[in-house]
Each structure stands twice: as structure tokens, then as C-alpha cells.
Amino acid sequence: MKKSFVLLIMIVSIFTSCRKNRFGVLVTSIVTIQAKYPTTYSQPLSSGANITLTNITDGSFKTATTNSDGNAIFSDVLPGSYTITANKNLSAAEALALTGISSAVTLNGIQNTATVIGSQNITFQLQLQGSAVGGLVIKEVYYSGSRTPSGGTYFSDQFVEIYNNSTDTVFLDSLCIADAFGNAGLINATSLPTPFNTDNSSVYVSSIWQIPGTGRDYPLAPGKSIVIAQDGVNHKDPTLNPSSPVDLSNADWETFNQRSDNRDADAPAVPNLTRLYFTGGFDWLLPVFGPSIIIYKANFASLQQVAIPGATPTTAPRIKVPNNVIIDAFEALKDGSSGNFKRIPTALDAGFIFVDDTYNKQSVRRKTATTINGRRVLQDSNNSSADFEKIALPTPKGF
């Protein structure tokens, strides 16, 4: 009996010691999630962001709000795979402080697979992203032209500079630039305002040029700009106009108007914009009295062609560009009393700018609102009167 009992104890002991201690006790973690603003913002870390930690396996979730250090802290988190999402709504005032642009914006962030493996403290960093605050703007328009040493007029040195005023890279592919139809003021006694000024929902343009590309070929970083020259050459060249204030041989694009008579020379070092529609002469000449310019994105075929009221049937129609596809608008008129000649609806541009005279080398440039992390934020209140300033000489890519 004693032997049997000992045998029994031995067998029972073997069984109870066979328990496989595979992994150990269940340990939960403290998970810290740090929300970071886009690098173009004035602060690196986002406070007040709503963070959601969702367990992929069962769908359960926890929420927390980031503190002043940008950290949301979750305790008692089980091991597993999680999705981290973040949301931060910036008011216009908050956006102004962070981006320099007074425009409400929603920032979001997501990390699809965050693995928690049961240690005591784990930190994840989550980059917030949102729609770009701000956008492309027309930075400078040099339209007045210059005089040659002999006193002649010279307008081939015109250019338009477009600036990425947003917090993110913008792709310029298929961006269109066009000039609005209509007189810039009382240029002569019979000059009339544009007959299209009764339509406040569209801009009627005369010529359209487009940046080529398939969608992501031409990125433009925040704070960077491109120069579109009428002619991408060094206008200071003695053979052209030594009195010209600009050398546009380094322009990003030029508006080469290919003609059978070769009246417009092509600058081979500067890429050409695509000519979508043209009603001008031998070159894309902006009115030296004051042009109105828009930049927009839309399929040309979808735009309506509208005959100019009262014009002869042989006059080419103008292209109607709806306000809702227009990214930015600029208006310059002949002088301060030319307000009734506005060609841009006030919804897009509430004012206008003007220079002192034609061919006086003056240019108009958008004002700088603020500078964030070295990035200039240009003023954009949709009012050329307030946003632009007249400068004595043009400054292509001056900053």
C-alpha cells in the first residue's frame, strides 16, 4: 500500500508539472501617442488633438486628448495590433498663429498598424496632415514694361510669378493661367467696361496657357515660386533692351506663341507652356495699362466659349471660367479711378492695383503677412488693393 501511494503521488506530480508555461502573465502597457503638426507649422507638437486607439482584432477603442506636450497617454493597453487615428480642428485664429493664414482647417493623422507587445511604456509619433492651408497665389505681376535707351516701348519683359503660399507641396500639373477680357480703364474716350461684368459668377478670359504634366510631374514646395515669362530671355541683353530691369533667362516657363511667321522667338532653355486658347497678336502681351489674371484648374473642353456682346461675328469668342475652379485672381487697372472697369468678380477679388504709368518699370507684388520657420506667408485677403503693393522695379524670385 505504501508503494502504491508513493507511485500515485509520483504520477500526480508528473501531471501537475506538465503545465506548459508558454508565455507568462498578461502584461498591459502604457501607450503614449505624440501628435505632431506638419513641419511647415510654427509649432511642432499638437495639443488638444483627439486621439483614438482602436484594437484591430475586436474593434474596441479608447480615446484621449493630447496635452500641452502633444502627448495622449493610454494606460492598461492590451498587447495586440492597433490603429491610431488623430483629429484636430484648427479655428481660423489658431490656423493664423500656426500657419500665418487665417483659414479654419481640419488636420488628421492615421497609423494603421501599431503593435503593442506588452512592455511597460511605448511611444508612437503621429504626423498630422490636412488640406493645405492657403494655396497657390499670384505673387508678382510685372506688366508695365520698360523703355528702350532710345525711348521706345518694350513689353516683352513682362512676367507673372506664382507662389506656393500653402503649408504643403502643390503640384502644378495642368495649372492654367489666363488674362481676363476687357479694358483696364478709360484708355481712350470710347473705352467701355467689359460687357461681361454683369456675370459675377465667372471670369471671361482671352488667352489660356497651361503647365503640362500628368499630375505629379511639377511639384512646388511651400514658400517656392515659378516665373512665367512672356519671353524667357535676358532682356537686359544689348540686342534687346539694356534698360530692361529683368533677366528672365532663368524663368521657369515662357509663353511661346508658335506662329507660321515666327514672330515670337522661342527661348530653348526655358520650357514652354501649352497654349490652350489664344486671341492676341504675335505674343502673349498683357495689357500694359493693367491686366487681370487668374490661375485655375479645369478641363478646357468643359469650358463654355461665349461671343463678346456687340462684337463682330469674326471676333473670337472668350472663354467662360466659373469662379469655383479659380484658385487665385489678380486685378490691375489703369488708375485709381478705373474701378468700374473691373473684370474680376468681387467674390474673387474685391479690389485692384495700379501703377503710376505705362513702361515705367514698376511692378506689383504681394505683401508678406508673416514668416513662419523661414517660410514667407503672403497676404491673401482676395483683395488686390490690400494684398499687393507697387514696387519701383520688378523682383522675379526676389524671395
Add this chain to the structure above:
Amino acid sequence: MMNPSIGLTVGTIKIEWGIKVLIGLLFINICTLDLNAQKTTLDSLQVLQDNRSLNLYTLTNNVVYTGVLRPSVGYAQANTINTFGTFKQPMQASQITALSMASGGYKKINNWGYNGYFNYKKIFEKKVGWSGVYNAYDDNPIIWADSSTGNWEKDAVMALVGITAPTIAKKINTGLQIIYNIASGARLSEPKPFFRYRNIAIQPGITYQLPNQQEIGFSGTIGFTKEENELGLFNNTGNNVLLYRFRGYGTFSKTPFVSGERRREQTDLGVNLQYKKSWKDYNLLFALNAAQRDDEILEGVSQPVTTGYYTGIELGGLISLYKGNSNIGKSITIKASSKNGYIDDMIFRAESASSVYQKIALHISKWHLNNVTNNLWQFTLSPVFTFIDNTDQATLTQFTTSILETVGGINYRNKSAKRVQLYAGIDVGYNFVVDDYFSSTKPNIITTLLVQPNYFFHATNNMVINAKIGMDISQSIKSVIHSIYLSTNNRFTTLKSSIRSNIQLTYSIVF
């Protein structure tokens, strides 16, 4: 993770407590026992059926004891059982209808004993929810299911073959038993979960006779089980169905799915030690058992990935004392068992859930055959104390229940007629929930729909009423016996007036 020595201590404590109870009761029960008092084959079968003798084979599962009390007979049996009622665990069917056909027999030839049994069962289950496996309450809670409810059809076959060898050196008896179970089933509605179940158990046994009518025995079990599960949307109506993988008592994963395969591989090891002693008209059995079950759950076909482990450890023991003979006698049996389950989760890489199921059962029986009227009366009393604990570390869910069930029964046999003998029996009892507790710090949909209702099931007082009637018909002592029995088992609760009942009809022919 629980220290293995704690499980042993818990089991030992229960067994020691059971021994003390037995010793106290031994002074009350003093009877005599005569195993060979029955006269006919029918008498022998009725003794087995009524447990009016120490049934060593049933109590120990040692194949060597197959021939004790058992006459050499063959038999065939047809059975139907219908279960219904709302007092059930949430993953059980609302209604179960089962039909089975069985045959078997025992024969002793030249001191070799042969035992065989074959059973085929067809099962129809209605309104089964949250289960995609053979048995959702088979201790291991790592199962899978989709969120829809439907009707199942299952087929199950069990085959048993046992053989005992002639006595060696007048003291040693040996035997071997093999049990083979296969089953398959599927739900009739999309996404049509399906299972295949196979189990084989090899059970050797040996006994050694000691002086003074003492005997020690040893039996073991080595078992292998494989359950394969599949489900898939073959006629997708556009409805999104989610696959839930239950990983404990509330912990789960869920994913949309189109199809999936899963496999559960189970290994069982068990030992049972017995000591038997007879003196005067007493028969005493003392047995201890230990068993371990290891499950591994895998998913995928080409590259199976382990998704979880389950380990179950069971310790138990019993003492059974019979006094008297099959006509006039008394018996007392105390059984104690403690079963611990552990879940090792692959996502947490930790032991995430555990279970405890402890039970101590006392069964007292007294029977008396009136020599004049040939009426046999048997009285039984069975108090059972059960403790259940399910704990989930991830959802911080725990429920415990302590239940005291007490059932008393009266059975009657009229043995006055040689050709037709009648039987009637009734059991009445009550399940009283002594203590219960439920807490869930991080409840979820599964806690609400499955875990808490399971707790309510175990924490609800209920009344037990069972009844059975039948008759055995035989032309003569040596002729074929026809038996037909009708029984019903019922549980009644005051909770929403719910019940759970089954009605069973069995016809047997013994030859």
C-alpha cells in the same frame, strides 16, 4: 501563470475533505454484499442499471473490470431523445432531436473477455447561435463562430472494442480498450460552418490481487482528438458576416471573411489508480485519477498558424462502499474532482484566461427486494456541491458560482412476473446557488451576449424533476429480452418561468 503546485494542493484538499466525510458516514452504513445473488440475465442487467452492486468498470474505466457483474449477452438498441426549453447556455441549441442506433455485447471465451459497442447517432439542432464547432462547451473556450444563428445537422459514430486476457499467475489481470469517435456536422444556413471530429482513446488496464480479498489496479488513457472546422460564404447575398474568434471568457477577435479553415488538435493523458477490498458483505473501492488535456488551435491550410493553446488539468478521487447484495443493500459513493483550465493566447503572448471547475458529490443508495411480493424499492440521495470560476484577464471579467444540488429519488421494480417486469422511478431535487459573483471591468458585446448569460445560467436556482417508466419482457430465463423505457428530465426555474426538458424513449433487445 498559475503555479502547478497550487492545482495539486487544491485537488488534495478536496480529496482529504471527502475522506473525512466518508469516514463519518461509514459508521452509519453497515450492510452485506453478495455479487452473485442475481439469478437471470435480466436480473444481472437490472443490477447494473440500478447500480445495486459495486460497478468497478463504470467507476474506474479499467477495462479489466469489464466482465465483473456483466453477463455474456449481445444487444441492439434504438433511442430517441428530444431536448427543448429556454433554460440553457447561450451557445446551446434551443431544441435538440437525436436518434441513435446501437449494438454491442460481451462474451467470455476460454477466459478471454471480449466487449464491443457501436453507436450511430443523428442529431438535429435548432437555433444554435454563436457556435461553429462540435461542442461549444467542451471546456476549451477557444472556438470560432459567426454572428448568425441557424439549424445544424450532426452525425456521430462511436465504436468501442475491449479485450481482457486470462489471469496470469492467478493474480494479474490485464486488458486493453480502444474507443473511436467520429462526428461531422454543418449548419444549414450561410456561411455554413462545418466540422469534422475524430477521437481515438487507448485505455490499457491491469489489476493485481493481494491477499485477503484486496486488489490494486491501474488504468490509463492516451487520447488523440482532431477537430477541423470550415466556413465560407458560397452564396453571398451581400450581407456582411463577421467571424468571431473567442479567446477566453469575453476576449475575442473579429474580422470580415469569405472562407476559413481551422483545426484543433487535442492530446489527452490520464491515469487512474484503484484499490479494492472485500470483507464479509462489504465491498470498498478507493480510486484516484489525474488527467491532462492539451489543445493547440491552428488556422490556415498551406501554412497553419497557431492561434491559441488550452491546457486542462484534472485531479479527482472517489470512495465507494457497498454493503449487502443486489437484493438488499446500501451504498455510499463520494466523488471529488478539480479541473483547472488555462488559455495561452497568441496575440497577447500570455496566459489570458483560466477556469476552475470543482465538484464533490455524495451518492447514497438503499434497496430492498421483498421476497414475498417481489417488489424492489430503491431510494437514493445525491447532494452535489459545484464551484465554477471563469476568469478573463483581458476584459477583466470573472464569474464564480457555488451550487448545492440535492436530488432524492425513489425507484420501483415489480419483479413478481417472470415475463413482464415493470419499472418506475422519480427524482426530485433542487439546485441552490449558495454564492455567486460577476464582474466585468471592460465588457464588450461577447461579454454581454455570451459570458453574462452563461453566468446567469449557472447562478439561477432551479428545481429538478426526473421520471422514468419502463418494462422488460422475456419469455423465459434464457430467452431474448425486450426492454422499453420512457424517461424525462426537467429543470424548472423562476427566472422568466424558463425550463429545460428532455424526453427519451429507448427500446432494447438483449440476446
